[in-house]
Amino acid sequence: xxxxxxxxxNVGKSTLFNALTCSTAAxxxxxxxxxxxxxxxxxxxxxxxxxxxTKYIPPQKVIPAALKLVDIAGIVKGASEGEGLxxxxxxxxxxxxxxxxxxxxxxxxxxxxxGGGVNPLSDIETIETELLLADMQxxxxxxxxxxxxxxxxxxxxxxxxxxxxxxxxxxxxxxPLRTCSFTDEEKSVVRAIGLMTAKPVLFVANVAEDDLDGQxxxxxxxxxxxxxxxxxxxxxxxxxEAELAELDEADRNEMLQSVGLTEPGLGPLARAAxxxxxxxSYFTAGEKEVRAWTIPVGATAPQAAGVIHxxxxxxxxxxxxxxxxxxxxxxxxxxxxxxxxxRVEGKAYVMQxxxxxxxxxxx
Numbered sequence: 001x002x003x004x005x006x007x008x009x010n011v012g013k014s015t016l017f018n019a020l021t022c023s024t025a026a027x028x029x030x031x032x033x034x035x036x037x038x039x040x041x042x043x044x045x046x047x048x049x050x051x052x053x054t055k056y057i058p059p060q061k062v063i064p065a066a067l068k069l070v071d072i073a074g075i076v077k078g079a080s081e082g083e084g085l086x087x088x089x090x091x092x093x094x095x096x097x098x099x100x101x102x103x104x105x106x107x108x109x110x111x112x113x114x115g116g117g118v119n120p121l122s123d124i125e126t127i128e129t130e131l132l133l134a135d136m137q138x139x140x141x142x143x144x145x146x147x148x149x150x151x152x153x154x155x156x157x158x159x160x161x162x163x164x165x166x167x168x169x170x171x172x173x174x175x176p177l178r179t180c181s182f183t184d185e186e187k188s189v190v191r192a193i194g195l196m197t198a199k200p201v202l203f204v205a206n207v208a209e210d211d212l213d214g215q216x217x218x219x220x221x222x223x224x225x226x227x228x229x230x231x232x233x234x235x236x237x238x239x240x241e242a243e244l245a246e247l248d249e250a251d252r253n254e255m256l257q258s259v260g261l262t263e264p265g266l267g268p269l270a271r272a273a274x275x276x277x278x279x280x281s282y283f284t285a286g287e288k289e290v291r292a293w294t295i296p297v298g299a300t301a302p303q304a305a306g307v308i309h310x311x312x313x314x315x316x317x318x319x320x321x322x323x324x325x326x327x328x329x330x331x332x333x334x335x336x337x338x339x340x341x342x343r344v345e346g347k348a349y350v351m352q353x354x355x356x357x358x359x360x361x362x363x
Contacts, residue, residue: 001294002068003202003273004096008123011104012206012238017041017071019241039071045274046267047281047292049324049354056327057285065281065292067270070096090134094194098277099201101127105218105235106208120222124203131196132171138195139168163189171197178230201231202276204269206238212259234272236265280353283324284308285333301349305359315361319345322356 007013045065054062072092093099103120143164150161163186170180176197182190190198203226205219214223214235226233244252244264256262274280274294281292282304295304306313321343322336330336 001097001277001279002070002095003098003100003277004070004072004093005100005102005204006072006093006127007102008104008126011102011123013102014071015242016102016204016206016236016238017069019238019245041069041071042066043069043266043270045270045281045292046263047271049281049283050290050292052324053283053285053290053327053356056331057287057290057333059285059287059290061289063289063291065274065279065294067273067277069100069273072096090130090196093131093196093199097199098273099196099199100204100273100276101201102204102206102238103222105205105214105216105222106211106237108208118218120205120218121225124222124225128176128197132174132176135167135171135177135195135197138193139164139171142193143168159185160189164193167193167195167198176229200276200278201226201229202272203231203233205233205235207235209237209240209259211235212237212240212261232272232276234265234269236269241265280351282351282353282355282357284358285356295351297353299351300347301345301351301357301359302347304351304357305361308359311363312359312361315363316347317360317362319349320358320360321345321349324354324356327356 005013005017043066045067047064050062050064070092101124103123104118105120107118143161146157146161146164149157163182166186167177167180167190170177177190177195178198178200180198203222205214205222207214207216207219211219212235214233219233219235223233225231240259241264244255247255252264256264278297279294280297281294284291284293293304293307295307301319302313302316305316305319322333322341326336326341327333330339330341333342336342
């Protein structure tokens with residue numbers, strides 16, 4: 001799964017993406033980020049639970065969960081009609097699973113704002129409007145064909161037409177589809193259509209260096225909007241992140257301490273994006289490696305096993321599970337087992353965030 005980074009011109013989108021990309025050049029052991037293509041990257045999701053596990057199970061290597069980010073072409077008003085790089089922007093938005101919108105929440109007279117002045121709510125409205133218009137166009141073009149197919153009586157065709165009619169009524173009222181309630185069956189149809197306002201959104205408030213915790217008026221405006229529109233907000237200073245990315249680990253830690261931070265902004269941002277995508281982690285732990293594996297919230301034990309290898313899911317027998325709290329209490333897996341705290345779960349078990357597991361399977 002992947003998240004697309006979007007934003008208006010001069011909001012700091014590219015600065016932020018480039019800063020995160022450069023963290024590999026800075027050789028950050030905790031927050032590696034490597035470029036796949038000029039506008040794509042894989043970022044590790046910092047998770048302190050990994051270090052807590054290795055205190056009791058020392059491995060040869062530690063592998064965190066990873067998240068794919070896509071730096072999507074900037075949007076301007078009229079993108080839904082092809083203005084600027086609108087068509088490229090919209091095609092990329094359809095391909096990602098979540099949207100990370102960088103919103104300018106700092107004032108700098110040396111950096112021109114495309115709207116003539118810093119107004120985060122106006123910025124958000126511009127992009128939201130373009131996505132709504134694009135969804136309206138998609139539905140208008142596709143619904144007649146779906147309705148004709150539904151007349152055949154085919155169950156799937158009828159469902160598709162019904163869902164599209166529901167979506168059209170919602171967006172025509174100017175409301176993003178992520179604020180509309182859908183059944184699991186309906187959600188599958190919406191995803192298949194590629195409707196963009198249905199995608200979860202994370203607002204990245206690009207703040208000034210004197211507002212790193214995002215308590216300023218501009219960020220509060222974004223928080224209020226997000227609360228009423230089914231989204232979350234993470235404050236981050238792209239300028240500071242760019243400076244941090246150029247430092248070695250010792251100097252980076254010293255700079256973080258000087259500004260009152262315990263980690264680069266990548267940490268909270270990656271974790272928030274992970275949650276926005278509806279993802280969680282479980283762990284495997286042994287002498288060879290301690291590793292975080294990424295699964296959707298609600299995944300069953302066999303589905304989680306399949307993330308490691310498809311054979312694990314096909315031949316799933318059972319899962320042995322314990323918690324990090326168990327490990328910290330009993331100090332070793334052997335003692336957890338001896339204390340009767342090692343749970344045995346079957347095919348119906350729904351994985352919990354932070355489970356530490358062994359899978360038993362039959363090939």
